[in-house]
Amino acid sequence: MLKNFIKTAFRSLLKNKGFTTINILGLALGLATCLLIVFYVVDELSYDRFNSKANRIYRVNMDLKYGGNVASFAITPPPLAATLAGNFPEVEKCTRLIHDQGIRVKKGNEFIQEEKVVYAEPDLFNVFTLPLVAGDAKTALTAPNTAVITESTAKRYFNSTDAVGKTLTLSNNTNYKITGVMRDIPNQSHFKFDFFLSIAGRADATSNDWNNFSYTTYILFKPGADPKKLEAKLPALMKKQLGANYQQLEKSGGYFKLNIMPLTDIHLKSNRQYELGANSSITYVYIFSAIALFVLLIACINFMNMSTARSANRAREVGVRKVLGSSRAYLIAQFLSESLLVTIGAAIIAVLAAWALLPLFNQVAGKQLMITGQTFAWLLPSLLAIVVVVGVLAGSYPAFYLSAFQPISVLKGKVSSGFKGGMFRNILVVFQFAISIFLIIGTLVIYNQLTYIQHKDLGFDRTQVLVVKNVDVLQSAQIFKQEVAQIPGVKSASLSGFLPTGVARQPDAVFRNKIADPKNALFTEVWPIDEDYLTTMGMGMSKGRGFSRQFATDSAAIVINETAARMLGYGNNALDKKLYRPSGMPNQPLKEFHVIGVVKDFNFSSLRDNITPVVMLLSEDKGALSIKTNNKNMTAFVAQVQSKWNTISPNQHFEYSFMDQDFNATYRTEQRTGALFLSFTTLAVIIACLGLFSLAAYAAEQRNKEIGIRKVLGASASAIVTMLSKDFIKLVLISFAIAAPLAWLGMRQWLQGFAYRQNIQWWVIVLSGLGAIVIAFVTISAQSFKAAMSNPVDSLKDE
Incomplete structure (x- = not known):
């Protein structure tokens, strides 16, 4: 029976090549977009999870109110790590990093400026999963003037990873002995350093100054320990260590608070001063996840709309099958088989398209995403689940709708078909375009804010300023x-x-x-x-x-x-x-x-x-x-x-840069977000237009005889076009009325993240609405003009 379902479904799809092609392309575009966003989201959520003890690692942060200013830092006093490790039973180990400035390393006859440099303790390798390919992790950073470098760095300076025992000479004539070569840190890490220099020997390494804030401190908790219990003890610790200074601070209305943050939250939920790297935001993960879902829904809506719009074409087929004994369950299975075949074809095209577009997506998103064997481990089961869910979701309404036709009514031609009478289909079209209009408004607001940032008077002139570094x-x-x-x-x-x-x-x-x-x-x-x-x-x-x-x-x-x-x-x-x-x-x-x-x-x-x-x-x-x-x-x-x-x-x-470029780099995240927003909005609009194009074609086909009669009675081409277009334009206007206030609220919330921002201009909303109407009209006009210019004899000769 399954074989018969597939064979019949395949024949039906081949019989309607135009419908099938548009459906597959629409779903493929939606799935490819969804896949690219999934790659992005998975990458963002995977930061620091390569560490085998990631769920037990926390960073200590500091919040300070002093002299009227409130600030949040990712750094702490130097003695904190030793105090936590020695006095709190919940703590298994603590380790510190300090990133204060780069170094200049001799290579051949010149000195190369290296910025990815950090000072670290030997326990770094007991806390984080940073395997060495050469050297002993237990002793690698115990002695002063020792260093651990990454594989790529070893190859840059020594043309080999066999670098243990060799020496790096700095511009101040200090020599560092290489005691370890480690694997390159994965891209999904909140810090990415090439040089790990020993803290031992630094003047502040043994400092007991609790008023100095310079070290990034990490805690590895013992298995089963409750981090919140330790966090509750930190105020008393700081009160004891700062003594009179703490009391003075409290009397002045200030505070000094320590708190802890899970390692896996740092990349997406931390934006403090003195971070060890540029972090992202969980907000963008939510935004792009929503976009992926909406684009996929638009593609599914296209399938549902086009299938139900074709109900007249398949009504007699359903009637004949029922007369010949087919049950409703059999018909539902038949239509779902067609839906799954379309989805499988779309999924194959989507995977190939996503793979081909990945380099371009990486360039726009600033990522280094790759499809590896590990990717396929989660991609194939996920894709199979998506195919089943999308296939059933997209095909369920047409299947239940078409299989419910009564044979007598169908064979007498009494079934309501086509564009008219499809209330649920109209709701889907409204939903589809509401999403598209929302994305259009969002894109315009983002680009408007970026333009505002780039042209705002900052109180200094950054144009034509050459900055020579170091x-x-x-x-x-x-x-x-x-x-x-x-x-x-x-x-x-x-x-x-x-x-x-x-x-x-x-x-x-x-x-x-x-x-x-x-x-x-x-x-x-x-x-x-x-x-x-x-x-x-x-x-x-x-x-x-x-x-x-x-x-x-x-x-x-x-x-x-x-x-x-x-x-x-x-x-x-x-x-x-x-x-x-x-x-x-x-x-x-x-x-x-x-x-x-x-x-x-x-x-x-x-x-x-x-x-x-x-x-x-x-x-x-x-x-x-x-x-x-x-x-x-x-x-x-x-x-x-x-x-x-x-x-x-x-x-x-x-080494040099231009000040305006350095300034623009500060907003690289927003620029990339704007570019991604534009790309996904364009794809969403294209998918929505594919569905609208097909609906317009079927609406014109089903009103073919009506158009012929109107033309014989003297109706002009413009009147015919208006008649065919007005129903669709009404739906777009309803979509705009729903999407505009929601987009205004959503983008207003996004703009709250900027202390200096441009209010959402009225013309942005109006332009988005007009744009949606123009796009919709252009999409349906091809079919409308074709129907309006057709010879009425061709449509009436069978009557």
């Missing part, structure tokens, strides 16, 4: 700056690694008087800059002046931003006020500074966040040289700067 390796950074300043087209140049593009941060406290009391404090960014910084960055002054070589007293001067002036309570009277900050020496009184200027607020971090206080000091920092130029030929200009660099230090690697 200038500190030069013997004389000042000479390099002077040489660069002489290049034609250079307007100004500034030495400082503290740039308003998310590079280098130095949070610290300043005080209103000489007493280091939290009540008098402001927790702020402290940036060392030179006299040319404000000019190079194009920053404007609200009050006073910037630093100048003409004033020797500027060494004890500071410039603050408007937010700092407001939070300090100075208002418009900040000039000549005194501020105090630690001198950097233990047991020394606070150092006094006087305010000489208030710089206009500028966005130095993501536009998701409000502007926070900034205090600028006149101090040497060689992290980078920023060069403002009006040179039109940037390629030639970069070559000139590199020539100056090579003259001063020929063996040092020259």
Whole structure:
């Protein structure tokens, strides 16, 4: 019987090639889109799960309210790890990482800047699953000046993974002995380092300073231990360790809280300062999962609509089968067989399409997804389940609808067929286009916000600013700056690694008087800059002046931003006020500074966040040289700067970027989300239009004789087109009325994640509605015009 079902279904599908082709293409597009999104979601949810003890590993976080500022950090005090491991029975092991700056490693005759560098403890390998291919994990990082590197790094520097015992020479003439080579860290890790240097030997490694926050601390809990019980003990621990400082903080209305986060939550649920890598957001996982489901539903709706619209064509078939003795169950099985055959064909095409599109998808999404044997282990069962569910879901309504026809009514031609009378089908069309309109509005809002970000006045000018990195390796950074300043087209140049593009941060406290009391404090960014910084960055002054070589007293001067002036309570009277900050020496009184200027607020971090206080000091920092130029030929200009660099230090690697590119990189996640949204929206609209095209074709076919009579009686082509189109346009208008408010609410919620955002413009909603109507009209117009221009004799000659 099964063989007969398949044979009959196959013949029926071949008999209606156009219907079958459109159905298979629609489902294939929906399934391929769904598969790509599933790959993305599975990849996002798999972060850090390669660790065999992942369910027992937690990171300790810190929340701080100090001096009026609230901040959340992924770092903790240095002694925390040892204290937890030694005093809490729930803890099996603790390990620390500290990522403070990159290193320059000698390769041949030049030094290469390496940023993927972290200092680690030997217990790293007992907590995380980071297998070594060479060396002993138990002793690899126990001695000072030892290092473990990844396989790819070993090949880059030594052309082989046989690197244990060899030496890495840094630019400061420090040698690190390689004691281990580890496998490359999987892409699905919240940290991705190439160099793991031994913490042993660092001055702060044995520090007992609980007021210093610099280390990332991880806890491996014992099997069966309750992490929440340990978390409940952390406030008492901090109160004990900080003593009088903790009491002062509480009295001032501040707090210092530690909390723990599961390792597997970090990538999608953590966006703190001093993360070890760029994390994503669980929100995007939810959004794309919903899109996958909706696109698949649109494809299923197409199948259901087209099958029921063809009911007139198959009504007599059903009637004859019933007269000949076929049961309703048999007919249902027959129609479901056809549905499953279509779904299987679509699934095969979808897998091939997803495989072919994966490189392009990786490029857009910024992923490195691959279809491997492990992928097939979950993909094949999942795909089989999807085929069955989609096949039954898409074919169930047509099967039950068609099999319910009564033979007498069918054979007398009394069955209501076609587009008219299909209330449930109309509801499905409305649902289909409501989803499409929702996605169109969402796409426009995302691109509108990205455009707003890219063109917003940030309080500084990032155009045509060349940033030369790691200038500190030069013997004389000042000479390099002077040489660069002489290049034609250079307007100004500034030495400082503290740039308003998310590079280098130095949070610290300043005080209103000489007493280091939290009540008098402001927790702020402290940036060392030179006299040319404000000019190079194009920053404007609200009050006073910037630093100048003409004033020797500027060494004890500071410039603050408007937010700092407001939070300090100075208002418009900040000039000549005194501020105090630690001198950097233990047991020394606070150092006094006087305010000489208030710089206009500028966005130095993501536009998701409000502007926070900034205090600028006149101090040497060689992290980078920023060069403002009006040179039109940037390629030639970069070559000139590199020539100056090579003259001063020929063996040092020259590395640069442009400030506007660095700024745009901050919003790479949103840019990728926008591109993916656009791609999936386009596919959803195409799938919806395939269904609408077929419905329009069948509606025109079923009203063929009516059209012929109307034409004979004098109806114009435009009147015929209007008659055939208005029913569909009504459904699109209803879809718009449903989707518009839902999209407005949803995208308004998404925009709440930005401190600086553009409100949803009315024209975005209107344009989306008009776009949907135009798309729908264009889709059905081909069939409508074809029917309107046909010869009425052809449709009436059989009467």
